Amino acid sequence: MTKFHTVVRNGTVATATEVMRCDIGIRDGRVVALAEELEAGEVEIDAAGKLVLPGGVDSHCHIEQESSGGVMTADDFYSGTVSAAFGGTTCIIPFAAQMKGQTLREVVEKYHDRAGPKAVIDYGFHLIIADPTPEVMGQELPALIEDGITSFKVYMTYDALKLDDYQMLTVLNEARRLGALVMVHAENHDVIRWLSEKLLDAGHRAPKYHAVAHARIAEGEATSRAIQLSRLMDTPMLIVHVSAEEATTAIRNAQTQGLKIYGETCPQYLFLTAKDLDRDGLDGAMFCCSPPPRDEAAQEAIWLGLKNGTFQVFSSDHAPYRFDETAKLKHGPNAHFKQIANGVPGIELRLPLLFSEGVGKGRLSLQEFVALTATNAAKLYGLFPRKGTIAVGADADIVIWDPDREVTVSYDLLHDRVGYTPYEGKQLKGWPETVLSRGRIVVRDGALNAERGSGNFLRCDKSEAAHPTGNLEPEIDPSRNWGFQIQ
Numbered sequence: 001m002t003k004f005h006t007v008v009r010n011g012t013v014a015t016a017t018e019v020m021r022c023d024i025g026i027r028d029g030r031v032v033a034l035a036e037e038l039e040a041g042e043v044e045i046d047a048a049g050k051l052v053l054p055g056g057v058d059s060h061c062h063i064e065q066e067s068s069g070g071v072m073t074a075d076d077f078y079s080g081t082v083s084a085a086f087g088g089t090t091c092i093i094p095f096a097a098q099m100k101g102q103t104l105r106e107v108v109e110k111y112h113d114r115a116g117p118k119a120v121i122d123y124g125f126h127l128i129i130a131d132p133t134p135e136v137m138g139q140e141l142p143a144l145i146e147d148g149i150t151s152f153k154v155y156m157t158y159d160a161l162k163l164d165d166y167q168m169l170t171v172l173n174e175a176r177r178l179g180a181l182v183m184v185h186a187e188n189h190d191v192i193r194w195l196s197e198k199l200l201d202a203g204h205r206a207p208k209y210h211a212v213a214h215a216r217i218a219e220g221e222a223t224s225r226a227i228q229l230s231r232l233m234d235t236p237m238l239i240v241h242v243s244a245e246e247a248t249t250a251i252r253n254a255q256t257q258g259l260k261i262y263g264e265t266c267p268q269y270l271f272l273t274a275k276d277l278d279r280d281g282l283d284g285a286m287f288c289c290s291p292p293p294r295d296e297a298a299q300e301a302i303w304l305g306l307k308n309g310t311f312q313v314f315s316s317d318h319a320p321y322r323f324d325e326t327a328k329l330k331h332g333p334n335a336h337f338k339q340i341a342n343g344v345p346g347i348e349l350r351l352p353l354l355f356s357e358g359v360g361k362g363r364l365s366l367q368e369f370v371a372l373t374a375t376n377a378a379k380l381y382g383l384f385p386r387k388g389t390i391a392v393g394a395d396a397d398i399v400i401w402d403p404d405r406e407v408t409v410s411y412d413l414l415h416d417r418v419g420y421t422p423y424e425g426k427q428l429k430g431w432p433e434t435v436l437s438r439g440r441i442v443v444r445d446g447a448l449n450a451e452r453g454s455g456n457f458l459r460c461d462k463s464e465a466a467h468p469t470g471n472l473e474p475e476i477d478p479s480r481n482w483g484f485q486i487q
Contacts, residue, residue: 004032004041006439008398011047015054015389016371024052026396029438034392043441045434047400053370054389055090055397055437056351059126059377060183060240060264060315062343063094064114068130068160071327071341074320074417077118078452080347083416085442085450087348088432090121090397091387091458093377095153097128100160104129104140108149112457119455120448121437122395124381126183127152129171130161137174148459150382150466151181153240156222157189157290165229172235181380181466182230183238183264186222186247187291191215196338205336207284211274211292213337219291220246227254227261234468236260238380241317243269243291245301252310260469262380263311267346267353268293269302272422285328285340287422289319303363306372312380314372316350319343320418345418349409355401356428382461396439405431415448 009023013034025033025041063080066072075083084092096111098104104127115123127144129136129152141152154171155161163171175182196213204212223239227250230237239251242265254261272293277284287293305311321327321341331339346353351373358364364372378388385394409426411419435443442450 002042003027003039006043006045006396006436007038007041008045008047008052008400009038011050011052011400013052013390014366014370015391016367016375019366024390024398026439029396029440031390031392031394031396034390045400050433051366051401051403052390053399053401054374055399055435056088057091057093057374057377057383057388058084058089058316058318058347058350059093059313059381060266061092061094061318061347062320063092063318065095065097067341068099068158069341071321071330074322074327074419075318077115077123078120079415079417080318080320081119081121081123081455082448083348083414085121085435085437085448086415088351088399088401088435089347090399090435090437091123091383092121093124093126093381095128096125096149098130100131102131104136104144108144116457117453120442120450120452121455122387122458123455124383124458124460125149128161129154132163132167132171137170141174141180142178145178145180145462150179150460150462151183153183153185155185156226157185157187157192162189165225168226168229169233172229172233175466176233176235176468179462179466181236181238181463183240184226185241186219186226186239187214188218188222191218191221200336200338207282207288207337207340208274208278210288210337210340211277214290214292216244216246216294216298219244220250223247224250227251227259230261231259234470236262236466236468238262238264240264240315241266241269241291242302242305242311244294244298248301248305248310252305255310258469260465262313262465263305264313264315265302265305265311266315266317267350268317268344268422270299270357271353271426273299276422282329282333282335286323286420287344288337288340288342289317289344290342306358307364307368311372312376314350314354315377316346317343318345318347320345320416322419324419344422345416348414348416349421349423352407352428352431353423353426355430360429380463380465382463383458387458396436398436399432400434401430402433403430405429405433407431
């Protein structure tokens with residue numbers, strides 16, 4: 001009997017902290033040895049000339065989720081996880097999304113029923129909290145956090161989802177007490193509403209006006225306001241899908257002040273611009289997402305934020321709405337920009353895009369790429385070191401990359417059910433070729449080798465990122481005699 005079930009040998013192994021030439025020994029789904037030369041395994045994988053990286057962790061994606069407008073995503077947990085795996089991602093954390101009037105418990109049970117029989121890679125859940133009733137916050141949320149769902153998202157916009165500042169403070173207070181990480185979609189709802197009304201009144205209906213209505217000032221103001229609410233409550237916060245300089249600067253300034261404010265951005269803010277929304281007819285609808293893509297100057301600001309540490313994570317925000325009457329065009333050929341489902345696909349191309357344009361063009365080091373796409377998300381959401389690294393004891397979630405393979409992006413290459421890719425025709429260099437999930441070879445030679453339901457649900461620990469600093473603002477210092485106590 002051999003010592004190892006699988007040995008990956010002769011590759012260049014990279015983590016978030018180092019690059020080394022070593023073999024990897026795998027047994028019972030875990031990494032059990034790293035050495036210059038290991039004895040033979042039952043399964044041998046020769047990675048000579050290739051890069052061996054941790055499997056990606058996509059911590060922001062929407063899978064088999066109904067939007068607040070009643071549109072179901074094209075991808076269920078089978079197609080979504082298959083597409084993720086082919087793109088080098090071995091762990092996803094999508095959302096169990098509450099609508100007003102729903103209990104969190106019934107929502108989570110529904111998503112377990114959707115994911116369990118279908119997922120081919122491991123997954124956790126975030127919550128989306130749209131109805132923070134006393135029962136939800138006082139009973140259901142604490143129980144679900146103990147069950148391993150330790151993060152949740154709230155919205156500052158969308159009629160069906162938005163929380164006002166009072167509700168935000170209530171949510172932040174409970175998150176601080178429970179040790180949960182809060183994710184925030186930060187856009188000023190009333191700014192968007194006002195601009196949208198004026199545009200539509202003037203007859204401006206085309207998709208390109210989505211980018212006008214969702215002004216970068218709306219994102220910047222809401223980001224700054226969310227940070228101040230976080231500061232008031234001394235509650236850590238992650239601002240998601242940041243698109244432009246204003247929000248990036250607000251996050252950076254907060255971090256410089258020592259606040260526990262984290263940032264996330266996505267492929268659409270590096271590789272798309274508002275010009276993509278300005279296409280013939282409704283073709284621009286394929287590029288509508290919120291916040292929208294901006295311009296080349298905003299792209300450079302986002303690249304800088306990835307390099308200087310303003311952004312800890314690079315997620316797909318995969319929101320797979322088909323460009324047909326079931327989703328993007330649900331309201332017909334004369335739909336205006338407010339009636340277009342918001343979101344773009346990207347779960348399979350997240351890693352190849354950033355590798356090609358980041359590592360390949362010298363914007364990011366290999367270690368920074370690993371940190372942004374795997375390690376930092378695992379740390380933020382309580383999965384490290386089980387996920388997000390290659391180390392003894394970690395799950396053997398490993399991806400072998402051909403750094404020299406050149407690919408022209410075409411939807412025909414992808415495995416989602418969206419029907420198009422916003423990155424059609426883009427030339428990329430570097431591609432994931434062999435993907436292991438817990439030691440299982442799930443993708444090899446362009447073929448899937450994983451059964452439906454073979455992915456595991458992951459209980460997330462409370463992470464260090466969610467711990468408050470302990471520095472409450474003086475005006476609400478609980479040691480002062482204010483007649484109330486912040487728990």
